[in-house]
Amino acid sequence: ADHPTSYAPGVLWGSSTVDTFAVGADGSLKQYHATIGQPGWTVYTVLPSSMGFTGGVHNATTGSTIELFMTDNNNKLIQVEKTPSGGWAYADISSGYQLKGKPAVLWGTTGVDVFTIAKDGALMQHHTNFGQGNWSPYTVLPASSNFDGGLDAVLSGSNVELFLTNTVHHLVQVEKTPSGPWTPYNIRTDYEVDYAPAVIWGMSGVDVYANGKDGSLKQFHTAFGQGSWDAYTVQDASQKLAGGVDALQYGA
Numbered sequence: 573a574d575h576p577t578s579y580a581p582g583v584l585w586g587s588s589t590v591d592t593f594a595v596g597a598d599g600s601l602k603q604y605h606a607t608i609g610q611p612g613w614t615v616y617t618v619l620p621s622s623m624g625f626t627g628g629v630h631n632a633t634t635g636s637t638i639e640l641f642m643t644d645n646n647n648k649l650i651q652v653e654k655t656p657s658g659g660w661a662y663a664d665i666s667s668g669y670q671l672k673g674k675p676a677v678l679w680g681t682t683g684v685d686v687f688t689i690a691k692d693g694a695l696m697q698h699h700t701n702f703g704q705g706n707w708s709p710y711t712v713l714p715a716s717s718n719f720d721g722g723l724d725a726v727l728s729g730s731n732v733e734l735f736l737t738n739t740v741h742h743l744v745q746v747e748k749t750p751s752g753p754w755t756p757y758n759i760r761t762d763y764e765v766d767y768a769p770a771v772i773w774g775m776s777g778v779d780v781y782a783n784g785k786d787g788s789l790k791q792f793h794t795a796f797g798q799g800s801w802d803a804y805t806v807q808d809a810s811q812k813l814a815g816g817v818d819a820l821q822y823g824a
Contacts, residue, residue, distance in 0.1 A: 573673045575608065577813045579594070579595045579626065579627050579628035579629075579631060579633065579674060579722075579767070579768075579816055580628030580629065580674045580722060580767060580768045580770075580815055580816025580818055581590055581593060581594035581615060581628070581818050582594075582628075582629035582630050582640065582818055583631070583632035583820055584631055584633060584638065587822055588608055589606065589607050589608060590604065590605070590606045590608060591604065591605050591606075591628045591638075592605055592613075592666040593618070593631055593640055594606040594629060595625045595626060595627070595629060595642065596617070596621065596625075598621035599621045599622075599623060599624040599625050599626070599644075599645065600617050600618075600619060600620050600621040600623065600625070600805055601617070601619040601625055601629070601640070601642075601647065601652065602615060602616065602617060602618065603615070603616040603617075603618050607725065610805065616775070618652070618654075618660050619652065619660060623644060623650075623662075624643050624644045624645035624647075625643070625650070625675045625747065626642075626643055626644060626645050626672075627642060627643040627645050627672055627674050627675075627722060628642060628673065628674025628767075628768050628815065629641070629642045629674070629820060630642070630674060630675050630676055630677050630681045630686075630724075630817045631677075632677050632684075634679060636655070636656045636659055637653060637655050637656070638653070638654040639651065639652075639653055639677070639679070640652040640653075641675045641677055641686055642674070642675065643671050643672055643673065643674075643675065643688070644752060644768050647666075647670035647671055647672055648664050648666045648670075648671065648810060649664070649665050649666035649669075649686065649688055649689050649698065650662055650663070650664060650665070650666075650673060651663050651665050663790065664698075665686070665687045665698060666698075666708045666709075667698065667707055667708075667709045669688075669690060669696060670690065670691035670692075670697065671688040671689065671690055671708055672688075672689055672690070672691050672720075673688070673720065673721050673722030673767075673768060674687075674721075674722030674723065674767075674768035674814050674816055675688045675722070675723070675725070676722075676723045676724050676725035676734065676768075677725065678726075678732065679727050680702060680728055682702060683698040683699060683702055683704070684696040684699070684700050684702075685697055685698070685699050685701055685702040685725075685732075686699075686707075687712070687723055687725055687734055688723075688806065689719045689720065689721070689722065689723065689736065690711075690715065692715040692778075693715045693716070693717055693718040693719050693720065693738075693739065694712075694714050694715040694717065694719070695710050695711070695712040695713040695714060695717060695719055695723075695734070695736070695746065695754075696709060696710065696711060696712060697709070697710045697712050698710075699712075703796060712746070712748075712754050713746065713754055713756065717738065718738045718739040718740070719736050719737070719738050719744070720737055720738055720739045721736070721737045721741075721766060721767040721768055721816065722736065722737075722767060722768025722816055723735060723736035723769070724736075724768060724769055724770050724771045725771075726771050726773045726781075729747050730747065730749070730774060731747060731750075732747070732748045733745065733746075733747055733771070734746040735759075735767065735771050735780050736748075736768070736770045737765050737767065737768070737769065737782070738765060741764035741766060741785050742758050742759075742761050742764075742765070743758070743759040743760060743763070743765050743769060743780065743782055743792060743803065744756050744757065744758055744759065745757045745759055745790060759780070759792055759801050760792060760801050760803050762803075763784070763790060763792075763803055764784065764785035764786075765782040765783060765784055765785060765790060766782075766783045766784070766785050766814065767782070767783045767814065767815055767816035767817070768816035768817065769782035769816070769817060770782075770816075770817040770818050770819035771819070772819050772820070772821050774821075776795055776796060777791050777793060777794055777796055777798070778793070778794050778796075779791060779792070779819075780792040780793075781806070781817045781819050782817060783813050783814055783815070783817060784805070784809065784813075786809040787809045787810075787811060787812040787813055788805050788806075788807055788808050788809045788811065789805070789806040789807035789811065789813050789817070790804065790805060790806065791803070791804045791805075792804075792820040797815045
């Protein structure tokens with residue numbers, strides 16, 4: 573509580589440690605480090621408040637290098653990198669586009685795709701091949717989609733699956749098959765949600781976690797082949813949760 577944060581954090585769960593990265597209430601980038609089985613967290617300021625970060629953190633690891641992606645208060649997409657022997661470095665990869673919310677990252681074998689929401693509500697894809705040195709931006713779905721708050725992404729076989737919210741507080745799934753277009757689907761429009769959701773894609777089904785507009789935590793579950801989503805309130809509105817969700821499965 574003595575280190576207030578805003579927006580969705582990003583979690584790296586190692587074999588013996590856990591690192592959570594979050595945007596500080598002052599716009600800095602914070603790292604919370606813990607050793608599994610030991611009490612307490614150590615807090616570090618990775619980058620100062622002058623960075624003006626907003627919208628949440630998405631992280632990835634490549635070997636021993638930490639890669640973080642987030643937006644700032646100038647609506648730029650920022651990549652933050654930490655190699656084992658180097659300090660924290662950052663770069664603007666927004667290619668002139670104005671972006672908002674928590675980005676989502678798919679780190680492949682030949683390149684990286686970062687998905688973001690444009691300031692006008694469009695869905696954007698930013699792609700780079702390893703060794704390329706620059707990013708190519710694409711508009712996936714137009715501004716009329718009215719997306720907001722951030723997103724999460726998973727790769728299921730050759731299908732890209734994105735989950736995000738819009739300005740009318742609906743949870744939306746966007747799917748891209750190898751031969752098909754980007755297609756959006758509403759999930760349970762009878763529930764109002766906010767900010768960036770988080771996805772756990774399992775062996776037999778999918779769970780999406782999202783902040784309810786009322787401050788609760790919602791879980792949306794579907795079994796493969798079910799064709800519909802069940803909704804549950806995981807934490808009630810008294811928790812006053814906000815800012816987005818990150819999720820991982822540890823054991824069972």
